[in-house]
Amino acid sequence: MSTESIVVEHVTKDFTMHYHRTLKQMAVATLRGLPLKEEFQAVNDVSFTVEQGESVGLMGLNGSGKSTLLKLINGVMRPDHGVIRTRGRIAGLIATGAGFHPQMTGRDNLFLNGAILGMSEPEINRKFDEIVDFAGIGKFLETPVSHYSSGMFARLGFSIAIHVDADIFLADEVLAVGDRPFKKKCVEKMQEIRQQGTTIFYVSHATASVRSMCDRVLVLESGHLNYDGNVDDGIRYLQYDDDDDEENGLEGLVDSELGADI
Amino acid sequence: MKAADKALQQDKLQAEIDERGRRENAAARARALAERKADSMPVVHGFDGPRLERHVDAEMIDPAPTGGIVEVFQQRYLLRLIVGRQLAQQYAASVLGLLWSYIQPGMRFLVYFFIFGVVLKTHQGTPNFALRLFTGMVFMHFFTETWTKATQSIWSNRALVLKMRMPREVFPLASMLTALYHTGPQIVILVVTAAIVGWHFSMTAIAAGVLGLLILLAFSTAMALLFSALNVLYKDFQNIVATIVQFMHFLVPMMYSYQVIHNLGEDHQAVYQLYMANPLAEAVLLMQRCFWLPSVHNPSAYSDMFPADLWERGLIMLVLCLGLLFLSQKFFSRVESKFPERL
Numbered sequence: 001m002s003t004e005s006i007v008v009e010h011v012t013k014d015f016t017m018h019y020h021r022t023l024k025q026m027a028v029a030t031l032r033g034l035p036l037k038e039e040f041q042a043v044n045d046v047s048f049t050v051e052q053g054e055s056v057g058l059m060g061l062n063g064s065g066k067s068t069l070l071k072l073i074n075g076v077m078r079p080d081h082g083v084i085r086t087r088g089r090i091a092g093l094i095a096t097g098a099g100f101h102p103q104m105t106g107r108d109n110l111f112l113n114g115a116i117l118g119m120s121e122p123e124i125n126r127k128f129d130e131i132v133d134f135a136g137i138g139k140f141l142e143t144p145v146s147h148y149s150s151g152m153f154a155r156l157g158f159s160i161a162i163h164v165d166a167d168i169f170l171a172d173e174v175l176a177v178g179d180r181p182f183k184k185k186c187v188e189k190m191q192e193i194r195q196q197g198t199t200i201f202y203v204s205h206a207t208a209s210v211r212s213m214c215d216r217v218l219v220l221e222s223g224h225l226n227y228d229g230n231v232d233d234g235i236r237y238l239q240y241d242d243d244d245d246e247e248n249g250l251e252g253l254v255d256s257e258l259g260a261d262i
Numbered sequence: 263m264k265a266a267d268k269a270l271q272q273d274k275l276q277a278e279i280d281e282r283g284r285r286e287n288a289a290a291r292a293r294a295l296a297e298r299k300a301d302s303m304p305v306v307h308g309f310d311g312p313r314l315e316r317h318v319d320a321e322m323i324d325p326a327p328t329g330g331i332v333e334v335f336q337q338r339y340l341l342r343l344i345v346g347r348q349l350a351q352q353y354a355a356s357v358l359g360l361l362w363s364y365i366q367p368g369m370r371f372l373v374y375f376f377i378f379g380v381v382l383k384t385h386q387g388t389p390n391f392a393l394r395l396f397t398g399m400v401f402m403h404f405f406t407e408t409w410t411k412a413t414q415s416i417w418s419n420r421a422l423v424l425k426m427r428m429p430r431e432v433f434p435l436a437s438m439l440t441a442l443y444h445t446g447p448q449i450v451i452l453v454v455t456a457a458i459v460g461w462h463f464s465m466t467a468i469a470a471g472v473l474g475l476l477i478l479l480a481f482s483t484a485m486a487l488l489f490s491a492l493n494v495l496y497k498d499f500q501n502i503v504a505t506i507v508q509f510m511h512f513l514v515p516m517m518y519s520y521q522v523i524h525n526l527g528e529d530h531q532a533v534y535q536l537y538m539a540n541p542l543a544e545a546v547l548l549m550q551r552c553f554w555l556p557s558v559h560n561p562s563a564y565s566d567m568f569p570a571d572l573w574e575r576g577l578i579m580l581v582l583c584l585g586l587l588f589l590s591q592k593f594f595s596r597v598e599s600k601f602p603e604r605l
């Protein structure tokens with residue numbers, strides 16, 4: 001039996017870019033006939049449904065609206081039009097920098113982040129050692145996170161998110177910051193929660209990684225959902241403008257095995 | 263002949279340029295390739311065997327929080343952590359720490375007492391003037407601290423607001439609770455002082471205190487929500503708030519008696535109504551009714567220190583403040599979706 005886990009119906013998100021913030025700038029711009037603001041559609045009429053336990057790869061070039069879509073599903077943003085419905089607890093990390101407070105120590109951020117992700121106090125206490133262990137930040141636990149390296153930052157963030165007993169797990173570029181051994185650990189852990197029937201929403205440029213992780217691929221192009229289907233066709237669909245000699249030859253093959261960016 | 267020579271030379275030059283271009287191109291491509299390999303994702307193959315099925319009992323819901331301040335109070339653990347964080351942040355790298363929350367109001371109290379009580383002698387005819395002044399100042403301080411801190415709260419927590427899902431009302435509310443935490447000990451001092459001076463219990467006094475507190479809380483929460491959202495849209499609002507806060511202490515009857523305002527109202531009815539429309543003036547009067555009046559020797563002699571319609575005004579004010587709170591919440595929910603692009 002499968003049930004719907006994420007339903008996205010005709011979702012649109014507009015951004016308004018305000019070019020001028022002070023009265024003086026606005027006056028000057030008006031005199032010169034420059035626009036004061038501009039609307040910009042990051043996500044445009046996107047609809048899809050994800051079943052519980054499915055793992056979906058979201059692909060697309062930079063700026064195609066992937067992160068915005070992820071934020072909408074996570075509930076950080078609200079769509080301007082359309083409806084999003086999710087079932088169960090959502091965990092995951094959106095965009096690099098895990099939403100930590102720079103002046104707080106790693107420990108405080110761990111508790112705060114856990115609470116924001118919906119964990120209760122006993123639940124965090126129970127998983128505390130495991131989280132710290134996985135993140136491998138050891139003695140830096142009592143240091144403000146502003147002193148962390150970007151890798152440590154990402155490791156702690158990922159570690160908290162993955163230890164939430166979530167029904168839906170969202171993963172974005174956070175993974176791209178860690179070093180190779182940590183990335184491997186993360187991907188293993190993601191395979192593990194995938195095995196447990198958690199819905200996974202995975203944003204990545206790495207074709208080979210998506211191929212091994214996902215059952216289905218969505219491709220966004222400048223806000224439009226242009227492909228929704230099986231993984232191999234999705235990756236082929238994306239590679240349309242990547243036909244360089246080197247990359248189609250032996251090196252290209254190696255490249256894709258390693259899971260390089262598109 | 264010469265023309266052909268020239269053409270040949272040009273071809274040769276062109277070929278050289280092409281060759282160099284190709285080489286540079288190849289180098290750039292190789293660099294790009296190397297870079298990609300360096301950050302490539304490792305591939306881990308999935309486990310064999312059937313995948314487990316996970317049954318989720320929950321309903322399909324909107325992932326964005328929509329519960330407003332009600333939802334904030336449901337997530338008390340999160341609220342507690344955020345209040346704790348704000349307190350820690352306020353006293354980071356300060357030697358006197360929490361004491362600063364008492365030094366500033368304490369100094370202000372002494373100055374006001376000296377200027378109004380000793381120099382201008384507004385306390386003549388007002389027994390226990392110090393208690394009366396202190397009563398007003400404790401609650402005014404609570405409001406000004408809430409308002410100032412809450413106005414900046416969303417802006418200064420934008421790292422969290424932008425990346426994590428939670429009811430954003432948690433930040434202005436946490437500012438209010440932080441202010442309440444600071445006010446707690448001051449209220450204790452107030453109660454102890456009142457008891458020493460000779461406060462005696464009456465149900466009317468308690469009722470006035472409760473009504474005053476409710477007005478104050480409703481009004482503070484409403485202003486906290488409203489201005490935290492406005493300040494995201496236009497940062498001018500934190501300056502507006504700072505400006506108003508500077509003279510707000512003078513707009514409630516605590517340094518001078520209510521009689522002065524009442525007498526003013528005889529000639530300028532509009533000014534009187536405007537003055538009394540301030541929920542803080544009403545709240546301060548109710549608090550004085552609670553703490554100060556029962557402490558004086560002959561309370562019935564001082565009935566002209568309060569408006570005759572104190573209770574009616576109080577109840578109407580409470581309803582108005584609750585209405586304002588409701589509208590502020592509506593406004594907050596409406597502009598909340600604009601926060602990500604404005605921060």
